[in-house]
Amino acid sequence: MDFEQADAINQAIRLLSLRHRARAAALLAPLGLYPGQEALLLELARTGPMIQAQLSEALGCEPPSVTLMTRKLEASGHIRREPAPSDKRASIVELTDSGKALADKIKPLWCALAEETVSGLPAQTVAELxxxxxxxxxNVDTRRTRHPHGR
Structure with a gap:
């Protein structure tokens, strides 16, 4: 791949990431949420209670980021954390009734953001996306074993 093509791909991904996050932030702000917190709430709504380390893995976030998010969401009453019965060092995270209600409010916003993002694309492209x-x-997951030049 030549530099011009690589630059075009990398710039497009970078701009999409930045603008998608900014748009998500604007949609989440009226709910008192910051980007990332919605993913945590939606994951718990999807899966039910889980150990914080599993939540970190599911979200693809570093454990300190999940710890910070859970502290803020716990302080606002949307989740609760309790020691895991099998390992007192681990915390089980679960939605409160307030968190479940908030997750239900996030879902239509998430649908709107996705629809806005793929607007104008053919249905087949949207299905493949x-x-x-x-x-x-x-391909860029840092947890994978790396091979030079993708081989």
Whole structure:
């Protein structure tokens, strides 16, 4: 791949990431949330209670980031953390009734953001997009074993 193509790809991904996050922030602000917190709430709504380390893995976030988010969401009454019965060093995180209600408010915003993001794209492209984006994410996942030049 030549530099011009690489630059075009990298710039497009960078700009999409920045603008998507900014748009998400604008949609979440009226709910008193910051980007990232919605993903945590939606993950718990999807899966139910889970150990904080598992939540970190599911979100693809570093544990200190999840710890900070859980502290803020716990202080606002949207989640609760309790020691895991099997390991007192681990915390189980679960939604409160307030958190469940908030997750329900996030869902239509999330749908609107996705629709806004893919506006004008053919339905076939929209259907293929999650697979493509997940493949791109996997390609740059720092937790994977790296091979020089992708080989």
């Amino acid at each position: 999650p697979g493509i984006l997940n493949a791109l994410t996997g």
